[in-house]
Amino acid sequence: MNTILPILPEVVLxxxxxxxxxLDPFLKEEHRRPVLxxxxxxxxxxxxVASLLFARPGEPVLVYGGMLRFDWLGFAFQLFFLIAxxxxxxxxxxxxxxxxxxETYLLLLAATLGMCLMASAADLIMVYLxxxxxxxxxxxxxxxxxxxxxxxxxxxxxxxxxxxxxxVMLYGFSLVYGFTGTTSLYELNLxxxxxxxxxxxxxxxxxxxxxxxxxxxxxxxxxxxxYEGAPTxxxxxxxxxxxxxxxxxxxxxxxxxxxxQEISANLGLILAVLATLTMTVGNxxxxxQKNIKRLLAYSSIAHAGYAMIGVVTFSQLGAASTVFYLLAxxxxxxxxxxxxxxxxxxxxxxxxxxxxxxxxxxxxxxxxMLVAFLSLAGMPPFGxxxxxxxxxxxxxxxxxxxxxxxxxxxxIVGLYYYLTVLKYVxxxxxxxxxEDKHPLPVTRPYILGLVLLVVGIIVVGVIxxxxxxxxxGAALALF
Amino acid sequence: MHFPILSVIVxxxxxxxxxxxxxxPEQKKAVRITALAAAAFALTLSTIVYAxxxxxxxxxxxxxxxxxxxxxxxSLKFGVDGMSAPLVLLTGVVMLTGVMxxxxxxxxxxxxxxxxxxxxxxxxxxxxxxxxxMLFFFYEIAVFxxxxxxxxxxxxxxxxxxxxxxxxxxxxGSVIALVGALAMYWQSGMHTFDMLQLEHANFxxxxxxxxxxxxxxxxxxxxxxxxxxxxxxxxxxxxxTAVSMFHAGVLMKLGAFAALRVxxxxxxxxxxxxxxxxxxxxxxxxxYGAFIASVQTDFKYVIGFSSVSHMGLVMMGFATLTRExxxxxxxxxxxxxxxTALFFAAVGMVYDRAHTRDIPKLxxxxxxxxxxxxxxxxxxxxxxxxxxxxxxVAEFPIFLGIWKTQWLVAVIAAISIxxxxxxxxxxxxxxxxxxxxxxxxxxxxxxxRLDTIALVLLCALMVGLGLVPSLMVPWVQTGVQHVLTLLxxxx
Numbered sequence: 021m022n023t024i025l026p027i028l029p030e031v032v033l034x035x036x037x038x039x040x041x042x043l044d045p046f047l048k049e050e051h052r053r054p055v056l057x058x059x060x061x062x063x064x065x066x067x068x069v070a071s072l073l074f075a076r077p078g079e080p081v082l083v084y085g086g087m088l089r090f091d092w093l094g095f096a097f098q099l100f101f102l103i104a105x106x107x108x109x110x111x112x113x114x115x116x117x118x119x120x121x122x123e124t125y126l127l128l129l130a131a132t133l134g135m136c137l138m139a140s141a142a143d144l145i146m147v148y149l150x151x152x153x154x155x156x157x158x159x160x161x162x163x164x165x166x167x168x169x170x171x172x173x174x175x176x177x178x179x180x181x182x183x184x185x186x187x188v189m190l191y192g193f194s195l196v197y198g199f200t201g202t203t204s205l206y207e208l209n210l211x212x213x214x215x216x217x218x219x220x221x222x223x224x225x226x227x228x229x230x231x232x233x234x235x236x237x238x239x240x241x242x243x244x245x246x247y248e249g250a251p252t253x254x255x256x257x258x259x260x261x262x263x264x265x266x267x268x269x270x271x272x273x274x275x276x277x278x279x280x281q282e283i284s285a286n287l288g289l290i291l292a293v294l295a296t297l298t299m300t301v302g303n304x305x306x307x308x309q310k311n312i313k314r315l316l317a318y319s320s321i322a323h324a325g326y327a328m329i330g331v332v333t334f335s336q337l338g339a340a341s342t343v344f345y346l347l348a349x350x351x352x353x354x355x356x357x358x359x360x361x362x363x364x365x366x367x368x369x370x371x372x373x374x375x376x377x378x379x380x381x382x383x384x385x386x387x388x389m390l391v392a393f394l395s396l397a398g399m400p401p402f403g404x405x406x407x408x409x410x411x412x413x414x415x416x417x418x419x420x421x422x423x424x425x426x427x428x429x430x431x432i433v434g435l436y437y438y439l440t441v442l443k444y445v446x447x448x449x450x451x452x453x454x455e456d457k458h459p460l461p462v463t464r465p466y467i468l469g470l471v472l473l474v475v476g477i478i479v480v481g482v483i484x485x486x487x488x489x490x491x492x493g494a495a496l497a498l499f
Numbered sequence: 500m501h502f503p504i505l506s507v508i509v510x511x512x513x514x515x516x517x518x519x520x521x522x523x524p525e526q527k528k529a530v531r532i533t534a535l536a537a538a539a540f541a542l543t544l545s546t547i548v549y550a551x552x553x554x555x556x557x558x559x560x561x562x563x564x565x566x567x568x569x570x571x572x573x574s575l576k577f578g579v580d581g582m583s584a585p586l587v588l589l590t591g592v593v594m595l596t597g598v599m600x601x602x603x604x605x606x607x608x609x610x611x612x613x614x615x616x617x618x619x620x621x622x623x624x625x626x627x628x629x630x631x632x633m634l635f636f637f638y639e640i641a642v643f644x645x646x647x648x649x650x651x652x653x654x655x656x657x658x659x660x661x662x663x664x665x666x667x668x669x670x671x672g673s674v675i676a677l678v679g680a681l682a683m684y685w686q687s688g689m690h691t692f693d694m695l696q697l698e699h700a701n702f703x704x705x706x707x708x709x710x711x712x713x714x715x716x717x718x719x720x721x722x723x724x725x726x727x728x729x730x731x732x733x734x735x736x737x738x739x740t741a742v743s744m745f746h747a748g749v750l751m752k753l754g755a756f757a758a759l760r761v762x763x764x765x766x767x768x769x770x771x772x773x774x775x776x777x778x779x780x781x782x783x784x785x786x787y788g789a790f791i792a793s794v795q796t797d798f799k800y801v802i803g804f805s806s807v808s809h810m811g812l813v814m815m816g817f818a819t820l821t822r823e824x825x826x827x828x829x830x831x832x833x834x835x836x837x838x839t840a841l842f843f844a845a846v847g848m849v850y851d852r853a854h855t856r857d858i859p860k861l862x863x864x865x866x867x868x869x870x871x872x873x874x875x876x877x878x879x880x881x882x883x884x885x886x887x888x889x890x891x892v893a894e895f896p897i898f899l900g901i902w903k904t905q906w907l908v909a910v911i912a913a914i915s916i917x918x919x920x921x922x923x924x925x926x927x928x929x930x931x932x933x934x935x936x937x938x939x940x941x942x943x944x945x946x947x948r949l950d951t952i953a954l955v956l957l958c959a960l961m962v963g964l965g966l967v968p969s970l971m972v973p974w975v976q977t978g979v980q981h982v983l984t985l986l987x988x989x990x
Binding site for chain 1: 520524567568569570571607609610632635636637639640642643646647650651658659663666667670671674675677678681682684685
């Protein structure tokens with residue numbers, strides 16, 4: 021197939037980026053924020069609609085010399101990224117120093133483009149390039165507030181960690197090529213047929229880079245510091261779309277290259293242990309956090325563990341449940357960070373204490389927060405509940421009852437700290453109890469973004485069948 | 500195709516809740532009127548369901564099924580049997596009386612009624628669901644608003660602690676049961692969550708023995724079974740009045756009902772293996788709960804522990820696995836629900852006026868609050884199982900069932916009746932009769948019209964059911980028949 025259909029979203033994103041950049045010099049200062057922001061968001065939405073209408077894949081097919089695979093897995097993830105990016109663009113519009121610069125929107129688009137490629141990359145070289153294409157703009161975005169020490173530190177830390185792990189991963193790739201003579205993901209499983217030391221070594225090296233992207237234990241250390249320092253909407257984008265992109269590669273790599281029974285059974289066990297540690301470490305440390313961004317960072321580590329449960333099973337239901345989980349998680353966590361950004365803009369702080377009396381200051385924002393946090397905790401009728409049930413169901417189906425139990429116990433720990441946050445919002449009062457004098461207004465882009473997300477969370481949680489079919493179609497493309 | 504009455508009942512409260520959230524926070528009056536209208540509507544429909552349930556036919560009626568997720572065999576399937584029809588009615592009654600009694604909530608009433616109605620939808624959903632997945636879905640919906648309702652509007656001294664404790668206990672129980680349910684789903688090999696089909700899954704005895712404790716106890720946490728009852732008195736006491744009513748009146752039945760429906764009815768063989776254990780635990784509930792209640796000095800804790808004791812009777816009735824025991828337990832769920840709702844309403848009214856619940860500091864309330872006093876007396880008579888009141892209709896068969904299974908247990912459990920009689924009468928005497936402490940004199944305003952209506956409605960149900968047991972017993976009997984078939988069918 022020699023059309024541009026398989027890379028339609030990427031092409032449109034590129035055009036959009038160029039348009040933003042060339043628009044920039046002609047804009048007056050006061051027009052920059054609205055024009056750049058709305059154009060980016062609308063452009064991303066348009067890309068979403070365009071690929072939904074025109075770029076639907078058929079039978080899975082390798083394109084462009086085997087570099088990409090045009091299938092439902094890549095397609096589903098690309099849709100997720102586009103939505104996440106569009107909403108992040110809305111959230112960017114109210115961050116000072118970020119909202120008037122064409123560069124920020126361009127970097128967002130570039131990272132999204134990289135993610136789209138990650139989702140469909142079918143060759144190790146392409147995987148590496150796509151990951152770097154995603155990471156480098158994100159390093160810059162995380163450290164974008166040059167005058168803010170924390171942001172600079174965040175960007176720098178992110179870059180150091182990213183560079184280190186991606187080198188290790190690249191080393192792993194070179195070993196794979198050395199041993200097998202191929203870089204195509206879909207030829208690798210011919211060469212990895214037994215679970216020997218070589219396979220373990222290669223898997224661990226490769227996993228280092230991917231585990232960093234999705235913040236899997238023991239490569240999670242960067243997340244809290246980076247999220248805390250980065251501009252909040254950037255942290256939201258990092259914790260959702262970027263993480264989902266990592267999972268897209270993990271799903272494709274493991275289910276394509278290591279799917280033989282002898283390997284997957286053993287590898288599954290190793291990954292199950294990693295998932296357990298990730299969930300547990302993330303949740304337990306989150307319990308003690310007093311800064312909401314750090315709390316969400318640890319919670320997002322824990323969520324990587326839950327999503328990993330589906331991968332562990334190496335089954336179609338497992339893969340589908342991971343994709344579904346990521347969908348619910350993207351909507352939910354993006355909403356959580358959006359609320360934090362909106363509230364932080366007024367209160368000027370990310371301490372839990374600054375959330376005291378929020379429900380009296382802006383009851384609608386408090387309701388949105390309730391929805392987001394209960395969805396994170398896995399309560400119906402929100403997306404997080406069904407997503408969790410599906411990954412646990414996949415675990416039980418494939419004989420990992422213990423992993424489901426671990427997940428269940430972890431979600432109890434999770435519930436505790438999510439409820440603690442809601443306690444600040446609904447129960448505690450501001451010192452002086454004069455919330456009436458401290459209204460918390462929310463700007464229009466945030467209202468739009470949050471309404472979309474809250475509706476999305478509820479729709480995914482109540483009418484889950486269509487989304488699960490999408491996830492299942494994506495999973496089917498792996499087998 | 501008939502009118503989808505059950506789904507209308509289930510979704511009425513949550514729709515009302517959405518509507519309420521559309522109001523502005525200042526529109527308190529509109530919020531209350533909407534809440535009252537929705538509650539009245541739901542009660543009307545529940546009464547219709549109850550009245551139209553055909554006892555001569557039995558089984559599940561008013562069936563509705565919507566394919567929700569065919570891929571995993573999840574459907575939105577509603578239906579009631581003789582066991583659940585009274586509970587749907589109970590929920591309607593408690594919902595309406597709860598709204599009436601909470602008329603005076605002035606701190607963010609929009610949020611209060613909004614959350615309360617989400618909870619109500621969850622409760623209706625569990626009672627009406629015939630799909631295991633949806634049952635969990637609604638079960639969790641019924642649990643989480645509790646946290647907010649207690650922690651925001653509860654008694655300031657213990658609300659944070661009690662709300663968190665309650666939520667964690669219930670959540671732990673339900674997720675453990677969820678793992679059991681998933682195990683059942685895959686083990687059955689039928690790829691359906693439809694409980695009517697899972698009833699015939701014929702799980703192997705080993706499987707049933709392994710999973711029954713998880714599933715049954717997971718739900719029994721909400722039913723207040725010892726040693727997992729600890730959350731409940733604290734929760735009852737900390738909760739605002741309407742929430743205590745909901746909580747003790749309906750939510751605990753939710754736990755017991757789900758333990759029956761999922762634990763005993765889907766894993767009958769497991770129930771037979773474990774029923775002595777459950778009886779033992781329930782016996783502790785009954786006797787220990789009654790003794791603890793008798794030494795409390797806080798009016799609300801007395802009622803809270805009496806609920807633990809009475810719910811023990813429900814669990815005990817289930818555990819006997821006999822016709823009499825199950826029948827009594829079915830009626831007890833309704834009777835205790837109404838009774839305890841009345842108790843908490845009464846406690847709330849006294850507390851709102853006297854600003855204390857310390858029994859020694861109260862007295863002589865009969866003069867300013869005659870209706871409340873009469874309600875409390877009727878409730879006490881129900882609570883000790885006096886003939887002529889609904890408590891007798893419920894407890895007598897339970898004791899028959901226990902006797903049939905093991906007479907010694909019946910004798911020990913009967914101690915509780917004596918203890919119950921002594922403490923409820925004592926409390927009523929101290930709070931409502933005697934002399935009113937000087938500092939309360941003149942501060943007790945009379946009850947409002949809505950309060951009175953609510954109390955009268957609750958009392959009428961208890962007396963009516965006590966005098967005419969056939970208003971409920973035939974319903975429950977058809978439900979029991981089905982449970983017995985399942986229990987017999989497996990053996």
